Amino acid sequence: MARPVKKTPEEWKREILNAAQELFISQGYEETSILDIMHLAGGAKGMFYRFFQSKEEVMYALGNQLFFENNPFETIRERKDLNGLQKIKALLQQNQSDAERNQINAQAVSILRDPHILASAIRENRRILTPLWLELIEEGKQDGSIQTEYARELAELLPLINFWLIPSVFPATEEELQHKYHFVVEVLTHMGLPIFDDEITSFTETVISDLSK
Numbered sequence: 001m002a003r004p005v006k007k008t009p010e011e012w013k014r015e016i017l018n019a020a021q022e023l024f025i026s027q028g029y030e031e032t033s034i035l036d037i038m039h040l041a042g043g044a045k046g047m048f049y050r051f052f053q054s055k056e057e058v059m060y061a062l063g064n065q066l067f068f069e070n071n072p073f074e075t076i077r078e079r080k081d082l083n084g085l086q087k088i089k090a091l092l093q094q095n096q097s098d099a100e101r102n103q104i105n106a107q108a109v110s111i112l113r114d115p116h117i118l119a120s121a122i123r124e125n126r127r128i129l130t131p132l133w134l135e136l137i138e139e140g141k142q143d144g145s146i147q148t149e150y151a152r153e154l155a156e157l158l159p160l161i162n163f164w165l166i167p168s169v170f171p172a173t174e175e176e177l178q179h180k181y182h183f184v185v186e187v188l189t190h191m192g193l194p195i196f197d198d199e200i201t202s203f204t205e206t207v208i209s210d211l212s213k
Contacts (some may be wrong), residue, residue, distance in 0.1 A: 013051045015041045015051040016060040017065055025100065029059060060121065063108055066101050068097045075131040084140020088195050091136070096203045109211060112169050125159035133158045137193070148192030167211055176210035181208060 019040035023032040034055055038048050052058050072094045076087045112118045134155035140146030161184055163169050165177055185196045
């Protein structure tokens, strides 16, 4: 009888994340247990705790995996037909069209109530996203499509806006969230970064409505 193939730790971790992703999308984060994840991954519950301390940590790791496997900044960077401002708008539109990532992100909203996860998410967003936003804003300044003296400040602000618009982090009604979003649009436009067109605004308003339910 052939011996079963032994998986490496890295393979096990990926199997767990892939199983969690499939279950979170098909039946929802709240309805998925660690036992469900490990049943689909084909391992014992103890294997889960070799890599993750909780289901919340899996969700956080999954968000990072989805980003790095399909980093929209890398795709936009290669577009020679767009100026800096157009690249930022195209980036936002590309994010809108990634239904799987958007579904996972929506499922992840509830875990941000945990202050440790929230702090870690903010820290990672600043570390990873701020340099990428700064690169695009600086490109826009160089080609003349973006007029601002606050490139670094805007690059630090952009990753924080999502957290400010999440009701589990900053409690607000749907009406208050919509008002906050339009405030963001005006502030960024005034600061020389008019990145929200009608299509993006319509999408964002729908997301805010869904988050408020």
